[in-house]
Amino acid sequence: MSMDGGTMSLAIAARPLVSITLPERGYRRLAAQFFLALGATLLLTLSAKTKVVLGPVDMSLQTLAILLIAATFGMRLGIATLLLYLxxxxxxxxxxxxxxxxxxxxxxxxxxxxxxxxxFVAMAAIAGWAADRGWDRNPLKLAGAMLVAEAALMTLGFAWLAVLIGADKAWQFGVVPFIVPDLIKVALAACLMPAAWALLRGLGFPRG
Structure with missing residues (x-):
């Protein structure tokens, strides 16, 4: 099967960032994916335990870590990483x-x-889906996808919390304090991924 230069460029552009480091196929690829996922769960743990004081709320860096991991790994490995973490x-x-x-x-x-x-799993799926389509090169597209991912996270969190403590309290304590901090983390992640790609291109990667 042949592939012309334009199609090859599109195929390369649609791959997530992690594809640069992974073997093409076989058990070595599976082993590399497993160790990447395992390492990422350690990062998720550290991000969960790391608190940043932002206004009246002590915020963890976990949602930022999830967005970056999913955008780096793509949808399948991103979801697998979050499932391993859970x-x-x-x-x-x-x-x-x-x-x-x-x-x-x-x-x-x-x-x-x-x-x-x-x-967290829904967030990883959406951010990873966007990366699989090359949106991680474009900060506006990536920010849009990550906003949807953030909305999915908040919706599921609010829904379960509302069952336990009621909708009013769930909104007051489980959503409102996190809106601005999480928007900041979305903006940061949406800028970091295109910056990482720009840096790699400056270094001559990926080579297609």
Whole structure:
């Protein structure tokens, strides 16, 4: 099967950033993907435990990490990474922001943050989907996709929290304090990914 230069350029442009480092196929590719996902779960854990004071709310860097991981890995590996992270938490590892202080394992995951944990997977899917289509080169397109990802996260988090404490309190405590900080993180992630691609192009990557 032949592929002309224009089609080849489009194929290269549509690949996520991680594709530059991965073997093309076979067990080595699977092994590389596994270790990348495992390393990313460590980054997610660190980001969950890292707090930044922004106004009246202590914010973690976790949603920023999720957006960057998904935009770097693409949809499939991004989703797999978040599922691995949730599996680690379900097994009782203290990988979440409130663990072990507020509980561990499935009991913690069924608590007030349960909807947000599910939203992490949705967020990774949307941001990764955008990266698979080359939107991670364009800050405006990527920002639009990441806003949708953020909305999906908030919707799932709010919905579950509303079941537990009611819609009014869920909106007041589970959505409103996070709107501005999360918009800042979306803007930051949407700028960092195109900047990373520009840097790599300046260094001569990717080579197609």
């Amino acid at each position: 599996a680690e938490g379900a097994m009782g590892l203290p990988v979440f922001q409130g663990t072990p202080e507020k509980g561990i394992g499935l009991a913690y995951m069924a608590g007030p943050t349960g909807g947000y944990l599910a939203g």
